[in-house]
Amino acid sequence: MADSDPLLAVDDLRVSFATRGGPLAAVRGVSFTLAAGECLAIVGESGSGKSVTARALVGLVGAGAAVSARRLELAGQDLLALGERDWRRVRGRRVGLVLQDALSSLDPVRTVGAEIAETLGNHRLVPRSARPARAVELLAEASVPEPALRARQRPFELSGGLRQRALIASALAGEPAVLLADEPTTALDVSVQAQILDLLAARRADGVAILLISHDLAVVGRLADRVAVMYAGTIVEEGGVDDLLRSPRHPYTRELLAAVPSAHARGTRLAVHRDAAAAPAVAAPDAAGCRYAARCPLAEDRCRMADPPAIDVGHPAPGAGLSADVPRPAAVDLGLPAVEKGPPAAAAGPARGGGTAAAAVAHRAWCWRIDEPWPAPPAGPARGRVQHADDVVIEVDTVWKSFRGPDGSRRPAVRGVSFQLRVGETVGLLGESGSGKSTTAEMVLGLLEPDEGAVLLRGRPWSRLGESARRPDRHRIQLVPQDPLGAFDPRYTVERLIGEALRAPGRRAAARQRGRIVELLGLVGLDASVLPRRATQLSGGQRQRVAIARALAPEPDVLVCDEPVSALDVSIQAQILDVFADVQDALGVAMLFISHDLGVIYHTCDRVLVMRDGELLEQGDVERVLRAPAHDYTRALLAAVPRLGPATGQVPAGSGAGDAAPADGLGVGSNVGFGVGSGVGPRR
Amino acid sequence: MRSTTWWLARRLALAVLVVVGAATVAFGALQLVPGDPVHVMMGGAAPSEEVYERTRHELGYDQPLPVRYGEFLGQLLRGDLGQSYQLHQPVADVIGSQLWPTVQLALAAFGLAFVVAAALAVTTAGRRSGWRRVASAAELLMISTPGFWVGVLLLTFFSFRLHLFPVAGGDSLAGLVLPAATLAIGLIGVFAQVMREGLERALEQPFVLSARARGTGETAVRLRHALRHALIPMVTLSGWIVGSLLGGAVLIETIFSREGLGRITATAIAGRDLPLVTGVAVVAATIFALLNIAVDLLYRVIDPRMKEVVR
Ligand SMILES: Nc1ncnc2c1ncn2[C@@H]1O[C@H](COP(=O)(O)OP(=O)(O)OP(=O)(O)O)[C@@H](O)[C@H]1O
Ligand code: SF4
Ligand SMILES: [Mg+2]
Numbered sequence: 001m002a003d004s005d006p007l008l009a010v011d012d013l014r015v016s017f018a019t020r021g022g023p024l025a026a027v028r029g030v031s032f033t034l035a036a037g038e039c040l041a042i043v044g045e046s047g048s049g050k051s052v053t054a055r056a057l058v059g060l061v062g063a064g065a066a067v068s069a070r071r072l073e074l075a076g077q078d079l080l081a082l083g084e085r086d087w088r089r090v091r092g093r094r095v096g097l098v099l100q101d102a103l104s105s106l107d108p109v110r111t112v113g114a115e116i117a118e119t120l121g122n123h124r125l126v127p128r129s130a131r132p133a134r135a136v137e138l139l140a141e142a143s144v145p146e147p148a149l150r151a152r153q154r155p156f157e158l159s160g161g162l163r164q165r166a167l168i169a170s171a172l173a174g175e176p177a178v179l180l181a182d183e184p185t186t187a188l189d190v191s192v193q194a195q196i197l198d199l200l201a202a203r204r205a206d207g208v209a210i211l212l213i214s215h216d217l218a219v220v221g222r223l224a225d226r227v228a229v230m231y232a233g234t235i236v237e238e239g240g241v242d243d244l245l246r247s248p249r250h251p252y253t254r255e256l257l258a259a260v261p262s263a264h265a266r267g268t269r270l271a272v273h274r275d276a277a278a279a280p281a282v283a284a285p286d287a288a289g290c291r292y293a294a295r296c297p298l299a300e301d302r303c304r305m306a307d308p309p310a311i312d313v314g315h316p317a318p319g320a321g322l323s324a325d326v327p328r329p330a331a332v333d334l335g336l337p338a339v340e341k342g343p344p345a346a347a348a349g350p351a352r353g354g355g356t357a358a359a360a361v362a363h364r365a366w367c368w369r370i371d372e373p374w375p376a377p378p379a380g381p382a383r384g385r386v387q388h389a390d391d392v393v394i395e396v397d398t399v400w401k402s403f404r405g406p407d408g409s410r411r412p413a414v415r416g417v418s419f420q421l422r423v424g425e426t427v428g429l430l431g432e433s434g435s436g437k438s439t440t441a442e443m444v445l446g447l448l449e450p451d452e453g454a455v456l457l458r459g460r461p462w463s464r465l466g467e468s469a470r471r472p473d474r475h476r477i478q479l480v481p482q483d484p485l486g487a488f489d490p491r492y493t494v495e496r497l498i499g500e501a502l503r504a505p506g507r508r509a510a511a512r513q514r515g516r517i518v519e520l521l522g523l524v525g526l527d528a529s530v531l532p533r534r535a536t537q538l539s540g541g542q543r544q545r546v547a548i549a550r551a552l553a554p555e556p557d558v559l560v561c562d563e564p565v566s567a568l569d570v571s572i573q574a575q576i577l578d579v580f581a582d583v584q585d586a587l588g589v590a591m592l593f594i595s596h597d598l599g600v601i602y603h604t605c606d607r608v609l610v611m612r613d614g615e616l617l618e619q620g621d622v623e624r625v626l627r628a629p630a631h632d633y634t635r636a637l638l639a640a641v642p643r644l645g646p647a648t649g650q651v652p653a654g655s656g657a658g659d660a661a662p663a664d665g666l667g668v669g670s671n672v673g674f675g676v677g678s679g680v681g682p683r684r
Numbered sequence: 685m686r687s688t689t690w691w692l693a694r695r696l697a698l699a700v701l702v703v704v705g706a707a708t709v710a711f712g713a714l715q716l717v718p719g720d721p722v723h724v725m726m727g728g729a730a731p732s733e734e735v736y737e738r739t740r741h742e743l744g745y746d747q748p749l750p751v752r753y754g755e756f757l758g759q760l761l762r763g764d765l766g767q768s769y770q771l772h773q774p775v776a777d778v779i780g781s782q783l784w785p786t787v788q789l790a791l792a793a794f795g796l797a798f799v800v801a802a803a804l805a806v807t808t809a810g811r812r813s814g815w816r817r818v819a820s821a822a823e824l825l826m827i828s829t830p831g832f833w834v835g836v837l838l839l840t841f842f843s844f845r846l847h848l849f850p851v852a853g854g855d856s857l858a859g860l861v862l863p864a865a866t867l868a869i870g871l872i873g874v875f876a877q878v879m880r881e882g883l884e885r886a887l888e889q890p891f892v893l894s895a896r897a898r899g900t901g902e903t904a905v906r907l908r909h910a911l912r913h914a915l916i917p918m919v920t921l922s923g924w925i926v927g928s929l930l931g932g933a934v935l936i937e938t939i940f941s942r943e944g945l946g947r948i949t950a951t952a953i954a955g956r957d958l959p960l961v962t963g964v965a966v967v968a969a970t971i972f973a974l975l976n977i978a979v980d981l982l983y984r985v986i987d988p989r990m991k992e993v994v995r
Contacts, residue, residue, distance in 0.1 A: 058897050063810075088899045097897035105890040107909050109987055115894075118908075122899040154988050170898065 006033035007209050008057070008178055011071035015052050018064045026052040028233040036177060039200075039210040041220040041241070043256065044230035046540070046569040050213045053230070054180045057211070058095050059087040075177065093123045096171035100183035102163035106155040112139070112166045113151030119173035135173070142169040143199060160433065161192035168199060172208075179203065182213045189432040189596050194640040197223050215569040217260055218599075221245050226361050229253045232291035239313065239363030249313050250365040251296045259574035261603035269581075270574035270603070290367070298369045311370050313363040392459070393557050393590045394421040394444060394477075399453035399463075401439055413439040415614040416453070421558065424588040426580075428595060428605035428622065430637070436614040437594045441560050444592060445477055446470055458557070475554035482563040484547035488535040494521075494546050495531040501553035520549040523586065524579050541572035548579060552587070559583075559591045565600060577604055598638065602626055610634050695980070699973035706969030707760055710962040711753060756962075765966065766959035770952070775963035778948060783967070786944035789936065790929040792860050793867035800868070801875030805914065806906050809883035819876070827873035831932055835866040835939045863940045867932045871925065878921060882914030889913075915986050922979040926972055 015027040027049040034040050042050050055061045057072075059082065072079040074094060082090065091097075099105040106115050116135040120126045126134045132151065139147035142165040155163050164184060171179060181200060185193040201223055204210050214220050220227055221241060228238040229252065237250035248254045259270050289304040290296070296303065396419050402412040414436045421427050429437045442448040443455055446462055455463040457473060481487045488497055498517045499510025510517065518528045524545040535543055544564060551559055561580070565573040577600065584591065595601050601608055602622060609619040610631065617631045629635045740746055744755060759766060765775035804823070808816035842862060886892065887910050895909050933946035941947075945964060952960040 055893075060893060060896055084902075088901060090899075091897050092899035095897075097894070099890050099894055101890060105894045107891040107895065108989055109912050110909075118895065118900060119898040122901075122904075156989055167894070170894070174899070 005076060006035045007075055008034040008211075009071055009073045010057070011069060013053065013056060013067070013069040013072065015049070015056050015061055015065055015067050017062075018066075023066075026233055027056065030228075030230070030233070030235055032228055032235070032238070034178065034209045034211060036209050037204055037207045038226070039204050039212055039224045041212040041214060041224035041227045042230055043214055043217060043220055043227060045215060045256070045571045048230045049233040050215075050230055051182050054097065054182050054211060054213055057178075057180060058091050058097055059084075060091075060097075088122070092119045092171070092176065093174040094176050095178045095180060096174065096176040098164075098168050098171045098179065098181045098184050100186050102160070102167040103155055105167055106163065106170070108155055111152055111154055112158065112170075116151070116166070116170040116173050119170055123174050125174060135169075138169040138173050139166060142166070142172070143195070144169070159192075160188055161195060164188065164192075164196050165199065168196070172203065176208070178209045178211065180211045180213070183215070184212070185219055186214070186216065190598065190637060191432060191640040193219065215571075217245065217257060217570070229256065234291060234366070236292065236367070237363075237365040240361035243313075243361070243363045247313075249363075249370050250292075250367045251298050251369075252292050253365075255295075256570060259570045261574065261577055261597075261599045269578050271571065271578050298372050300369070302368050308366045308368045310364045310366050313365055313370065391423050392420045393423055393457070394462075394592070395456040395459070396420070396440070396444065397454050397456065399440070399443055399450035399455065401436075401443060401448060401451050412614050414443070414450075417609075417611070417614075417616045418453075419609055419616070419619055421590045421592055423557070423590055424584065425607065426584065426591040426593050426605045428593045428601035428608040429611065430595065430598065430601050430608055431611035432596060434613075435611040437611055438562060439614075440611070441479075441562055441592060441594055444558075445479055445560055446474065476556050477558045477560060478551035478554065478556040480544075480547050480551045480559055480561040480564045482567060484543045485535055487547065488543075490535055493532050493534055494538070497535070497546065498550050498553055501550045503554075516553075517549075520553055521546075523552060523583055524549045525575070525582075539572075540568050541575055544568065544572075544576050545579060548576075548583065552583065552589075555587075556589060559589050561591055561593045563594055563596070566595065566597065573600070580604060598626065610637070692977070695977045699970075699977065702973045703966060703969045704757070704760070707757070707962060707966045708753075710965035711756055714958045714961065715749070760966065765963040768952070768957055768960045770955045770957045770960070775959050778960060779945065779963055779967055782943060782945045782948050785942060786930075786933050786937070786946060788860060789863055789867065789933055789942065789944060792864035793871065793929060793932070794925065796864055797868040797871035797875050801872050801879055802911070804872070804876040805879035805883055806911065809880045809906070809910075810887050823873035823876050825873075826869050827877075829869070831866055831870050832935050832939055834869050835863070835936060838862050838866055839940070859942075863936045863942055866939075867929065867936050870932060871928060874921075874924075875918065878917050879911075879914045882917045883910045886910035886913035912986060916983070919979055919983050919986065922975065923972070926975055930968060930971075 010033070011031045013027055013030045014025070016023045016025045018024075030049075030053055032040060042053065044050055052061055052065075056067050056069075057079070059067075059079070061067055067080075069080060074090065079090070106112065113132055113135040116138055117131040120131045120134055121128070136147045136151045139150055144150050144162055144165050150158060150162060150166065155166070158166065168181075168184070179200075184200065185196050188196065197219065200210060200212070204223075210223070212220065212224055224241045226238065227241050227244045228235045229244070229250065230236070231252045237244065237248065237253045244253065245257070248257055261270055288307060290299070290308050293299040293303045396417060398416045398418050399414055400412065400416055401414040402410045404410055417436070417440055419427065429440065431437050439448065443450050443463065446455070446465075450463050453463075454461060457476065462470070462473070492500070493507075495514065495517055496507055496510045498520060499505070499507075499513050502510075502513050502516060504510050504513045514528075514531070517531070521527065521530065526542065526545050526549070530538065530542060530546070535546070538546065547564075548559075564580075565576050568576060580591065580593075581604070583589065591604075593601070593604055605622045607620060608622045608625050610617045610625065610629075610633065612633050617633050618625060618629070620630075625634060626638065629638060744752055747755075763776070765779070767773070768775050768778055771778055804819050808819050839862060883906065887905075892905055892909055895905050900908070930946070933944060934950050935946070936942070937944040937946040938950055945967075948960065949964045951957075952964065
């Protein structure tokens with residue numbers, strides 16, 4: 001990459017924050033370069049410093065932060081020397097920033113058009129009178145349908161995907177050469193996610209350099225040319241996207257890849273660590289040694305003494321790993337449909353250039369023991385998921401439900417849905433937002449009455465019961481929400497939150513139940529130390545564990561889980577999915593598991609229901625539905641997934657590798673999650 | 685649109701209830717006040733038995749309470765607030781003539797407080813400067829200083845010493861300056877702190893980061909994006925604001941010997957002028973109720989998301 005001057009050059013970037021507990025080094029010596037028309041992805045878990053790195057590139061890390069670097073250059077201009085005024089000329093004009101959550105990243109009280117026009121105005125790109133028209137044009141360029149109408153709407157009036165496009169349009173309005181995209185697709189439905197990635201890919205083809213930040217390796221695999229893996233403020237491994245995802249060498253990268261839920265790991269554990277309290281990703285600034293040592297299964301004394309050196313990993317033989325032929329150790333194979341990684345515009349940088357690009361990118365890892373074999377993730381106690389008894393806990397019989405729309409007309413939300421849920425079984429409910437998943441769940445929970453049809457609990461009527469008739473059985477069905485923070489009273493301690501669910505309301509009553517509460521916490525991998533904490537004092541993963549413990553408190557027969565992991569990053573998500581598996585093994589509860597993530601559904605569920613527009617399109621055994629979908633829509637959903645086909649060989653032969661699909665070359669539907677690359681072929 | 689009309693109709697019905705309620709409370713409270721209203725009506729002189737009885741009958745005080753209450757409500761609904769005992773004028777006329785000066789005073793004070801507080805908040809929010817410390821200290825002082833004391837100080841300094849503004853009375857603009865400033869001072873501190881907090885919360889939102897990343901300057905970020913969000917908590921304060929303004933007016937008008945509802949109220953209470961007190965209560969309740977509706981409408985303008993929430 002040093003062959004010509006890159007567009008963006010970052011060398012030894014360090015950012016630390018002054019906090020009450022002393023300085024906190026969020027970024028400690030990050031180096032990379034980015035050329036025009038190239039996409040570099042930074043991946044890593046929450047708190048690893050990805051966002052701070054991106055914000056340092058626009059000079060917006062915030063007050064109280066100390067930023068230093070050996071080199072921080074944009075097209076040869078030293079960014080470190082910029083004053084606030086000069087920075088303003090860079091922001092939006094030369095570097096654009098797109099944040100994750102478009103709803104909160106666009107001013108909710110202003111119109112989308114005004115937000116886009118702001119960029120134009122700041123840099124005096126277009127005369128005032130022409131700005132609204134230009135904003136509409138920019139929306140159109142971001143493939144927003146009815147751009148003139150959308151420009152007059154406010155962010156909350158748009159769907160998630162449109163909002164994200166509008167945000168991208170506002171970041172690109174100044175035609176910047178570099179786009180920093182910080183988790184641009186997280187929390188979007190797969191199909192919307194695919195559209196956004198297409199949009200970014202098109203910009204890259206126009207020569208925009210993209211720094212893509214994500215914790216979703218599948219997204220990265222679809223868009224990036226190169227990947228840098230960040231852990232605790234440092235880059236631990238970097239390389240060409242294929243190289244790195246196929247043959248990850250750093251133990252952390254391998255952990256990350258293993259954490260991606262999909263079919264390969266059905267019946268195995270995803271996370272290396274069971275307990276929530278995995279080592280903090282950020283330590284004191286001056287600590288020497290490998291930051292990952294506390295979590296690393298390969299760690300030895302040497303690792304804790306000195307910083308590991310960068311080791312050149314080398315390249316796999318050309319052509320290797322492109323098709324189904326290589327279940328090589330620690331290999332990840334990509335089945336990548338759809339997005340065309342077209343060649344960059346004429347002036348594009350040297351790092352890309354068709355098939356030869358990968359060979360030019362060094363693959364390096366910062367680790368002392370790069371060649372050690374990676375230990376198998378603790379294989380779950382062989383989960384006998386097939387042996388659930390045949391008794392039906394919940395029977396949903398052709399339920400219909402409609403709501404009154406804003407214009408007063410009735411809109412059907414659920415249309416004639418039927419399914420059964422048996423003891424000890426997990427049924428996935430798959431569909432895009434607005435497909436009626438949550439409405440169905442609310443009817444199962446007895447929070448909504450179906451207009452027609454019925455829900456039966458253990459063979460007895462459950463819907464259309466008076467509340468007093470329902471009350472004695474309410475505890476049998478519990479909810480695990482997507483956002484437990486919203487569901488918890490912020491003033492209550494964990495002890496009290498769970499005590500409440502044990503019918504011991506109040507502080508003192510809860511304290512009397514402490515034994516049982518600690519037992520419940522144990523089920524979800526927490527210990528008594530969290531008892532006195534409030535919800536806001538817990539991490540996202542801990543919070544979700546508490547939510548599960550709370551749902552389990554009244555000994556329910558059924559857990560309804562509404563997108564329980566979609567707000568969590570891969571590593572934490574892996575832990576929580578493991579918790580669900582443990583809980584089901586231990587207690588045999590039935591679960592209705594709502595998710596829009598196919599990988600998650602594949603990993604956790606026995607059967608799956610696919611919904612669209614309130615209709616149940618198909619249902620059946622998860623293997624059958626996701627491997628040989630009967631409905632076109634399911635096929636389309638599968639095709640839209642940015643796919644990271646995890647390695648068969650990642651879990652060393654024997655454990656869990658057996659259920660990998662054969663390389664049948666039958667096309668998209670058949671290689672879901674297995675990613676044996678069948679039918680898709682080489683990417684470039 | 686239909687929902688907005690419906691919403692408005694419901695709110696207006698509610699407002700009528702509130703006004704009737706306030707009138708009832710005023711009516712009830714005055715029954716409890718010791719002293720004979722007939723004596724008040726007749727002035728200081730001791731009347732003869734016959735005159736007394738006649739007046740008592742004219743005023744309806746020989747009727748049982750429920751009948752009097754019924755009549756009172758009937759009059760109220762017809763818009764008749766009765767006759768003032770002391771001023772011997774229809775209450776509606778008295779209030780009508782005194783309302784405008786008070787509204788003038790309240791609006792001027794509110795405007796002044798708002799502008800000063802917004803300036804304080806915008807220049808100090810999220811900054812750890814010396815100026816912020818000075819501003820915060822000044823706000824605390826303003827919150828904790830009694831209005832009349834500030835009024836007397838201002839009066840002494842600007843009127844008696846500098847002869848800049850008229851000492852008392854006066855419908856002129858110059859006559860409005862000191863009273864409005866005195867009334868505003870009590871509000872500025874609270875306004876500034878509420879707005880600063882709102883601004884600081886808004887400045888931490890991702891959309892502000894987005895705006896900055898577009899190259900938007902600090903002033904524009906604050907005025908264009910954050911300030912509007914900071915106004916939302918202000919709107920929730922509106923009840924307190926109207927209360928402070930009307931309550932403060934009683935004091936300020938007395939100190940500066942201004943005409944107005946406040947001063948009339950004070951005299952009416954002191955003189956047990958029952959119809960006038962009740963009339964003021966009804967008018968105040970009406971203002972409150974209407975302002976509340978206006979404020980909720982304003983809410984929807986400031987924060988369009990409310991259209992979804994408020995029904
Ligand atoms: N303004 C700040 N003050 C103090 N600490 C901060 C600040 N901003 C970020 N940090 C800390 O810096 C570290 C890195 O945060 P960063 O936001 O870059 O993580 P991330 O990798 O983007 O995580 P995520 O995936 O959750 O977005 C975290 O420990 C975070 O708490
Ligand atoms: S240097 Fe040591 S502790 Fe760090 S990742 Fe490598 S083996 Fe693990
Ligand atoms: Mg981040």
